[in-house]
Amino acid sequence: MHPGPEKVLETYSVLETSWILNGKGEEGDKKFILSPYKKIMAKRPNVVMIVADQWRFDSVGYSGNTAVKTPNIDFLSEEGVSFSNAYCQNPVCVPSRSSFLTGWYPHTNGFRTMHHLMDDDQPNILKTLKQSGYHVYWGGRNDFLKISADSSKYFSTRDDQYAEFFARYTKQKSKKNDGDLKKTEYEYSHYKGIREDINNIDAKQIRNAMEFLEEGKYGEEPFCIYLALSLPHPPYEIEKGWFDLIDKEEIPDPVRLTEEEWERKPSIIRGIHDNQKLYNWSDEELKQMKHVYYAMGTKLDYHIGELVNVLKEKELYDDTIFVFFSDHGDYTGDYELAEKNQNTFEDLLTRVPLVIKPARSTELKPRKTDALVELIDVQATIHDLLNIQPQHTQFGKSLKNVLAGSDKHRDVVFSEGGRLEGETHCMDAGHSPANEYWARTTEQEKMPQHTKAMMIRDEKYKFVYRLYEEDEFYDMRADPLEKNNQIQNPEFQQLIVKYKERMLRHFFETGDVVPFKQDKRF
Template sequence: MTQRPDIVMIVTDQQRYDTIRALGASHMDTPNIDRLAETGVSFSECHVTAPSCVPCRASLFTGYYPHTNGVVANGQPWNRTWVSDLAAAGYHCVNIGKMHTIPYDAKAGFHERYVVENKDRFMEGRWFFDEWDKALAAHGLKKQQRVEYRKRDDYRDRLGAFTWDLPPQLQSDNFVGGMARWWLETKPVKEPLFMVIGFPGPHPPYDPTPEIAEKYMARDVPLPEVTEAEMQALHPVFKEKRRHDVEVDHDSVAWKLDPTREELHRMRAYYYANVEMIDREVGAIMDTLEARGNLDNTIVIFTSDHGDCLGDHGLIQKWAPYDEVTRVPLIVSAPGWFEGGRSVDALVQFFDLGPTILEWAGVTPDATFEAQSLNPALEGAPFEGRSHVFCEQGGDVNLTGAEYLTMVRSRTHKLVHFKGMEQGQLFDLQADPRETDDRWDDPACAGVRADLMGVLMNWHIDSAVHTKNARRRIVSHGGPDNIQDGG
C-alpha cells in the first residue's frame, strides 16, 4: 500500500508469553488475541531489555538500552521519545492507559494522553489522580488497593489475588478498553493515527471480576514446580529478594516462602482470568477499529513490557531475568501489509518495535538507535535476528540485594552478571529450559561462561561507541528526563 497506515499498539503490563492459547497455552481462552496471531506474525523469542516496567518502557520509546538512556530502574524520570518524530511526520499520536512515563503525565511526544497508572500506588505517585481515579470518584467509589486489602484477615494468604467487586466497567482493564473504544468512536481524525493502548493488567493486584475468576478457579492451570534443591542453589541476590518480598508487600502482594498449592492455584487462576479480561477488550477494540472503516490499512501490535515469575523459582513478580520475565508475546497483525499466520523464531528485543514503527510511517530511525527494525522479518525477507539478547536492571524497591544485574542470552545459554559479585548465574537452555540448574561453577561450562562474559564486554564497548553522539545529546540537555518533552 502507498497510504501510510494507522498504527495501534496494545501493551499489557507483566504478561508472560505462556498466556495465549494460539502460542501454546492450552489452559487459556484468548480467542481475540488468537485471531491476531492467526492473521499476523508472531515472534516467539522476543525478550525485553529490562525486567521491570519503567526502564523497559523507556527503552522501547527511546530506542536505546537502559544503560545508554540512563533509565535503569523504576521511578527514574524519562519523557523523551521517538513519538515526537511520528508527530512531526504528520501522525496524530494518542496514548490511552498505562505508559509509565515519569512524571506520569509527561507529554512524551503525544498530542493526547489519557493516563491510567498502576492499580496499586501506595508510595510512588500515590496522590496522582489519573483518569481511572477520576472515574471512580465520579461514581462516589474508593479504589480497591493495598490500604483496603490490608484490612482483610486473609490478606497474607491471597498472594495479591482479589476479585474486583466494584462495577465491572470500572475495573482498570475494562476501563482502559472502554476509554479506547470511546475515543475511537467519537474523535474525528483525518491524519494517520498512532495509538498506544496500555492495559494495567495482569500486573498485580490480580483482580478479575468474580465470574471470570470462578471460571479459572474451576480448571486446572499450570502451577510452579520448585524443588528444595533449586531453593538451596538460588543465587544470594534472589534469596534476598524472597526474604524482602515476604517482609514488604509490593503491589498488594504479600509473598510467602512456602505458599500452599491452593494459594498458588488461586493466584495463577486470577492472573490468567485477568488476561482473558484483556482479551475481551482486545476483541471489542478490534470491532471498533473495523467499524471506523480503515482496518485494512491498520497495523495492530500486541505485546507486553515483561512477564511475572508467579512462583517459578520461588519468586514473585519481576526483576529476576528468567525467561518467565524476559520473554514476552509480540504479535503484529496487518493482513493488508504482511502475510499472516507466520511465526518468527529468531531472537529479537522488545524495543526493536521503535524503528519498525518509524519505518511504517516513512520516518528514518536515528542512526544511533540500538534497536533494530523487524520489517525484514515481517516482509518475509531472510532474517537471522540477533545472536544475543540483553537485559539489565539497577537496584530497585524489590531488588535490594544487587546494585546492578545484566543478562546475556543466546539461543542455547544464559548468563547473568551481578555488579561487584564473583558469583553469577549460568544456564544451559537446551538441557535445562526451566533454568533450575545453575552451572556457573561447573568446570565443564567454563568455556561457555568465558565466551558469554566476552560477549557482554564487547556489547558494552560497541554500545559506548555506537551511541556516543546520542549520549552527548543526553548530557547536554541535563539528563534523560530533559532531552525533549515532545509536547
C-alpha cells in the same frame, strides 16, 4: 459498562467453535502473502500499539498453554506474526518502557530505575510520529515521562484516567498507617482472588479509544493509538465471570526449587522468597493465583477484541499496523514468588508475548516464529514500515524481514537491572513493612542483593553476569525452568568466556549516544 458474567460466557462459548474477528469462515493454512497493492498507498498506515503490564509469555494462547483463553490475541497472531522469543530489556515497568519507546538500552542513558523518567527533549517514538504528521492518541498510564516534562510533545489526544485512579488509590492506602496492622498480619502475596468491586479502568481506556475511532476524531491525519494498560499487573484479582472461563485442570503445577537449587540462586530472590513466605502455600493455592492471573489476561483480551471489531467496522483494520506486547513478565507463584524483581532474569520475567499484524501493504508470511527479538525492535519496525527515519541513534533492528518470512534476526538478546555500590538513589526502597511491596524493596537496600547484573541469552543458553556475587549459567534446553545454575560446571567454561566477550562488545556498541543536532557554532 462492564459486561456481566452471562454476556462474557455467551461470547466466549461462541469462540469454542469459531473465531471472533475472523470474518473468513475458515481456519485453513495461510500461504505466503504478497501485498495486493502495486503502488504505495496515498495515506500512510495507521498504528495501534497495545502494551499490557506484566503479562508473561506462557500466559497467551499462541504459546501453547491450553489453560489460557486469549482468542483475540490468538486471532491477531494468525493474521500476522507472533513471536515466541521476544525479550524485554529490563524486567520492571519504567526502565522497560523507557527502553522500548526510545530504542535505547537501559544503560545507554541511565533509564534503569523505577524513579528516573525521561525529559521531553529526549527521543521517543510517540514524539517522532507526531512530528511526522500522525495524530497520536495516548491512552493509559505514563510510565516513561517525567511529571515536569511537556507531555504535549508526545500526543495529539490524551486520555489519562490513570492519573485520577492512582491518586484515589494512593489516598486510600495512606489512610492505613503502620499501626493499623500487627506484624503477623503483613501479607505480600498480592493475591485478592475473586472480587466483584474491581475498577475496570482498562475497559474504560479501550472504550474511549473506540469512541475516538468511531467518531473519526483523527480527521484527515493517519493515527497512532498507544494504549498503556494495567492488566494483568497484580493485585491478582478478577470477577467470577472471567474466573470461570479458565479450565483449572489445565493449569500447570507451580515451579518449586529444592534447598540445593536455592543455594545457587541470586541472594535477592532468596530474600524475597523468605519475606513473601509463599513456600507455605500448597500447590493448589499457588495454582489458584495462576488461575486468577490467567483470567485477568482473558479479560483484557476480550476488550482488545472490542477495539479490533471497531477497526473492522470502520474499515480501518486492513490498513492498520497492530502491535501487542507486554513490558515484562510475572512470577505468578512460580519459585514460590509473586510479582516481579528488577535484577533477575528468569524467562518468566523477561520473555514476553509479541504480536505484529502489519498493514496489508506489507509483505507478510503469517506464522509463529522462534526468531530472537528484543522489545527495542518494535519501535524500529514501526519506523521502517512507515518509512520514517528517526533523528536519533537507536539500537533496535527492524523486524520487516521477519514479517516477510525470515526466522533469523538476532544472535542473542539482553536484559539488565540492579545498581552499583553507593547508588542508593537507584533503589525502590523506603517502604515500611506495612507496604505491599516491602518484601521486594527491602532487599534492594542490601548488597550484594541489588547488584548490577546483565543477562545474555541465545537459543540454547543463558548467562547472567552479576557484579557483586556469583554469576548464573543455564542450559535452557535441558533446564528450561532454570532450576540448576551451572556456573561452576567445567563443561561450560569456554562458553561462558564467549558470552562475557559478547557482553563487552555490546557495551562498546551501545554505551552512549551522540545527539544528531550539533551546537549552533558549528
